[in-house]
Amino acid sequence: MSEPKEVYEAVLGQLKSSRSRKSLEAIQAVCKEHYESGAVDFKVATIAKLGASRGVPSSQTIRNKTGAAYRAVIEAWQALGNKKKKAIKAQTTPSGEYDWVDEVSNKTHHYLILDLISKVRKLRAENKRFASIKKLEIDYRADTEDTPESRLPRLLNHEIDALKDAISEESLKVKGWTKTDRGSIKDHTGKIIFRNGFVDGIEKLLSLDIGP
Known part of the structure; x- marks a missing residue:
């Protein structure tokens, strides 16, 4: 499978019209930003709507015979989005525990739930690693050189944000989920x-000073 960048560069080199080249450049920029935002939907209508004010042609123009070059780039991004969806699903449904997710008909909600489950699985694994630490040795000497044995793993900002989002009232409310007094989450x-x-x-993990 060709990467979107490779397809874009190959198609761009075949276009002679400066207008067509600018349109293709706009499509590539919008698709790239859309993918980096976490999206996996690259329907023609979606890209045309997102890039309407940035030089992306209308959905009808892209679907026309003359829009083959535009579709080639969008389809390359869609293939990458499909690959991402499969990877997320493979990580989150190994034992049938989350088969109920397949019953969610809204594609956006379906993806968001799978993405959340994937993040939570990662956090659970990290939590188990923290729980396995039986003894923490702290070096109070003036020498500030860090070693892997003398400090806890540092969480990146986006990892901390993911933890907070996993249990935030707003995030749970969107999914129709609630917290219980015993710290579980129900649908x-x-x-x-x-x-x-x-x-x-x-919450205990977030209370530790393990940020960047």
Whole structure:
């Protein structure tokens, strides 16, 4: 599978009209930003709407016979989006525990739920690693050189934000989920999504000074 950049450069070199080249450049820029935002939907209508004020042709123009070059670039980004969706699904549904996600008909909600489950699985693994630390040795000497053995792993800003988002009231409300007094999370039907102690564990992790 060719990468979007390779397809874009190959197609751009075949276009002779400066107008067509500018349109293709606008499509590539919009698709790149859309992908980097976490999106996986690259329908023609979606890209045309997002880039309407930036020089991207209308959806009808892109679908026309003369829009083959535009479609080639968009399709390359869609292939990359599909690959990302498969990777997320493979990470989040290994044992059938989350088969209920397939019943979510809204594609955007379906992707967001899978993305959240993927993040939570990663955080659970990190939480287990922290829990395995039985003894923490702190070097109070003047020498400030860090070693892997003398400090906890540092969480990046986006990892901290992901932890906060996983248990925030606003994020849970969007999905129709709620916290319980015992630290579990339930969906709107009362089904347990994350077991007792899940919320408490993340809150304890966030209370540690392990940011950048």
